[in-house]
Amino acid sequence: MKGFTAFFSKEVRELIRTKRLMILAAVFIVVGIMNPAIAKLTPKIIEMEAETFDSMGMTVGEVKVTAMDCWTQFIKNIPMALIVLLIMMSGAYTSEYAKGTLIPLLTKGLSRSAVVLSKFFVMLTVWSAGLWLCFGITYFYSGYYWDNSAVKELPFAAFGWWLFGVLMISCIVFFSSFAGSAGQVMLGTGAAYFAMTMIGMYKKAAEYLPSRLCDCASLYKGELEPSDYFKAAVITAAVSLVLVAAALPLTNRRQL
Amino acid sequence: MDAEIREYLPLIIPLIIVQFSLLGYTIVHILRHDTYKRGSRALWLIITLVGMNFWGPLLYFILGKEEE
Numbered sequence: 001m002k003g004f005t006a007f008f009s010k011e012v013r014e015l016i017r018t019k020r021l022m023i024l025a026a027v028f029i030v031v032g033i034m035n036p037a038i039a040k041l042t043p044k045i046i047e048m049e050a051e052t053f054d055s056m057g058m059t060v061g062e063v064k065v066t067a068m069d070c071w072t073q074f075i076k077n078i079p080m081a082l083i084v085l086l087i088m089m090s091g092a093y094t095s096e097y098a099k100g101t102l103i104p105l106l107t108k109g110l111s112r113s114a115v116v117l118s119k120f121f122v123m124l125t126v127w128s129a130g131l132w133l134c135f136g137i138t139y140f141y142s143g144y145y146w147d148n149s150a151v152k153e154l155p156f157a158a159f160g161w162w163l164f165g166v167l168m169i170s171c172i173v174f175f176s177s178f179a180g181s182a183g184q185v186m187l188g189t190g191a192a193y194f195a196m197t198m199i200g201m202y203k204k205a206a207e208y209l210p211s212r213l214c215d216c217a218s219l220y221k222g223e224l225e226p227s228d229y230f231k232a233a234v235i236t237a238a239v240s241l242v243l244v245a246a247a248l249p250l251t252n253r254r255q256l
Numbered sequence: 257m258d259a260e261i262r263e264y265l266p267l268i269i270p271l272i273i274v275q276f277s278l279l280g281y282t283i284v285h286i287l288r289h290d291t292y293k294r295g296s297r298a299l300w301l302i303i304t305l306v307g308m309n310f311w312g313p314l315l316y317f318i319l320g321k322e323e324e
Contacts, residue, residue: 018323019285019317019321020317022281023278023313023314023317026274026278026310026313027310027314029270029274030271030274030275030310033267033270033271033274034271036267037267037268037271040264040267084314084318087318088318095323141266141267144266
């Protein structure tokens with residue numbers, strides 16, 4: 001436990017000193033402001049393009065923006081923030097293995113599990129804080145300009161995305177236990193996502209897949225209830241747990 | 257027009273503050289360092305300025321900043 005807290009604070013300090021924390025905070029804040037901004041500007045953009053539409057034979061009526069448009073932007077943009085986070089964190093383990101910076105600590109008695117877990121928890125903390133920061137900013141603006149009550153199940157939809165992000169972070173932890181470089185880790189994580197999309201084409205399986213959690217649009221419109229996401233949420237949480245648990249023995253056996 | 261701009265101000269002001277502080281910080285960081293993981297000073301300055309709505313600085317910090 002002592003090793004865990006010590007390494008955890010070392011990781012946090014590293015995030016601050018390598019400026020990664022600052023960049024990620026900026027990304028989440030910008031995305032949070034962008035969501036309502038894009039929704040707010042949509043009628044303006046369409047108005048400017050109205051002449052082009054006219055020449056194409058389409059008439060554009062008055063476009064009314066609601067909180068729904070803002071939250072649709074939220075689920076469109078949050079993957080971007082997640083991808084930035086994953087790319088930044090993909091080298092968290094492998095660069096330490098490659099540079100051999102862990103060896104002095106491990107020979108002094110720090111357990112490898114403490115290293116794996118504390119890095120995992122740092123990523124988890126950053127992702128949680130970032131997502132809810134982004135959610136809070138969008139919620140504030142959306143309430144300021146429109147009416148948030150028009151969109152259903154907002155916190156649950158964000159929770160779904162959060163859980164999906166946790167799964168992706170667990171993928172990084174798992175692939176880092178045997179991959180040689182940050183590139184390989186990203187490749188593995190990307191392949192895991194791709195496999196999920198492929199299985200998702202089989203309609204019966206879609207209900208059980210973690211990618212179901214990203215389908216917030218139906219949740220917003222009230223077509224689906226939070227209970228419809230229960231199976232996918234349980235499976236996502238279980239898979240994340242298994243991935244992190246599997247990373248521990250794999251890292252223990254790893255040649256450093 | 258005045259009222260219309262005022263309607264957008266709560267969105268635009270924080271966005272400008274965040275993006276420009278990131279841009280300024282990135283440019284200072286590029287100028288203070290002589291070596292980069294990839295690319296040269298001129299390349300990173302151009303990328304940062306072209307993609308100043310945070311893609312440029314982001315790319316620099318992910319791909320260009322040297323690990324210390």
